[in-house]
Amino acid sequence: MNSGVKVLAESTDLRSVPSEFSFVNEPTGSNSDSIPIIDFSSLTSGNPDQRSKVIQELGKACEEWGFFVLVNHGISETLMKATIEGALEFFDLPEEDKQKYEAKHVSDPIKYGRGSAITTSDKKIFLWRDFIKSYVHPEFHYPDKPQNFREIIFEYAKRSRFDFNLSYKELFAANYYPPCPQPDQAIGLPPHTDHGLLTFLIHNGVTGLQIQHNGKWFNTNSPQNSILVNTADQLEIFSNGRYKSVKHRAVVNNQATRISVVIPNGPAPEAIVGPASPLVQRDGRPLYRPFKYIEYVETQLSNTVDGKVNLDYAKIQDN
Numbered sequence: 580m581n582s583g584v585k586v587l588a589e590s591t592d593l594r595s596v597p598s599e600f601s602f603v604n605e606p607t608g609s610n611s612d613s614i615p616i617i618d619f620s621s622l623t624s625g626n627p628d629q630r631s632k633v634i635q636e637l638g639k640a641c642e643e644w645g646f647f648v649l650v651n652h653g654i655s656e657t658l659m660k661a662t663i664e665g666a667l668e669f670f671d672l673p674e675e676d677k678q679k680y681e682a683k684h685v686s687d688p689i690k691y692g693r694g695s696a697i698t699t700s701d702k703k704i705f706l707w708r709d710f711i712k713s714y715v716h717p718e719f720h721y722p723d724k725p726q727n728f729r730e731i732i733f734e735y736a737k738r739s740r741f742d743f744n745l746s747y748k749e750l751f752a753a754n755y756y757p758p759c760p761q762p763d764q765a766i767g768l769p770p771h772t773d774h775g776l777l778t779f780l781i782h783n784g785v786t787g788l789q790i791q792h793n794g795k796w797f798n799t800n801s802p803q804n805s806i807l808v809n810t811a812d813q814l815e816i817f818s819n820g821r822y823k824s825v826k827h828r829a830v831v832n833n834q835a836t837r838i839s840v841v842i843p844n845g846p847a848p849e850a851i852v853g854p855a856s857p858l859v860q861r862d863g864r865p866l867y868r869p870f871k872y873i874e875y876v877e878t879q880l881s882n883t884v885d886g887k888v889n890l891d892y893a894k895i896q897d898n
């Protein structure tokens with residue numbers, strides 16, 4: 580497609596979803612008030628009892644949900660709002676400013692995508708989403724327009740980084756989901772799991788992220804100023820299957836534009852990843868084989884988007 584979904588959605592006579600976007604959603608999500616909330620300040624607290632309690636809660640959240648809402652994380656509300664604003668301003672740029680970042684190759688450091696196509700298990704569909712993705716660590720890349728936002732994105736990406744000595748790569752991604760005339764006939768992002776370790780997500784207050792739990796879809800509602808965190812494939816592998824890489828999707832609505840800013844943290848491309856040895860010893864056997872992270876990502880990108888199929892790449896099959 581030539582123009583993005585933003586342009587398409589802004590065309591005044593759009594009453595229905597063009598057929599190439601047509602996607603049949605599984606039944607819509609219900610609300611849950613039991614999504615775990617993790618208080619980050621307790622994790623760094625000087626009080627050992629408080630710390631051990633929240634570590635237990637964190638483990639339980641990763642085992643049972645693969646998802647939690649992080650509060651008291653220390654990133655200022657001003658910086659979070661400025662980051663969302665910076666993403667929105669990027670999408671509001673004239674098309675020619677954005678087009679120069681149009682993805683040509685998967686390894687391009689900055690990629691702009693407009694209503695891009697993906698292949699699901701049975702067909703090719705276009706997504707109701709425009710996006711910008713750029714690698715922000717170890718090298719920092721971000722479009723030079725809009726002016727002054729590079730510094731903000733740099734700061735937000737830095738504050739979202741793990742504070743331990745792990746060689747890894749960090750991506751900044753912003754998704755733009757404009758209002759859709761028939762929200763049940765299109766999808767922002769179909770059900771999938773993320774490749775890396777943990778994904779951090781903030782948004783502009785418009786809901787749309789749904790996660791799968793016990794076979795059902797749940798809406799995620801989060802307090803202002805919190806960060807939504809989901810565990811991703813490498814954490815499931817590293818924990819020898821204990822933590823779950825949760826399936827999630829982004830649904831669209833017919834009222835308001837939704838913006839999400841996503842920081843997926845993952846291993847360095849050349850890192851060899853596999854289950855942690857103390858866990859393998861405890862469990863008696865590894866459930867996944869070791870592999871190079873880049874090979875995993877490349878396999879995933881060349882495959883269809885269909886939930887957990889990619890974890891099979893590393894799974895050791897029972898005989």
Ligand SMILES: O=C(O)CCC(=O)C(=O)O
Pocket residue numbers: 752754768773780787788789827828829839841
């Ligand atoms: O926008 C969202 O809520 C979901 C984004 C997401 O899942 C992703 O970028 O991997």
Ligand SMILES: [Fe+2]
Pocket residue numbers: 771772773778827
């Ligand atoms: Fe995701």
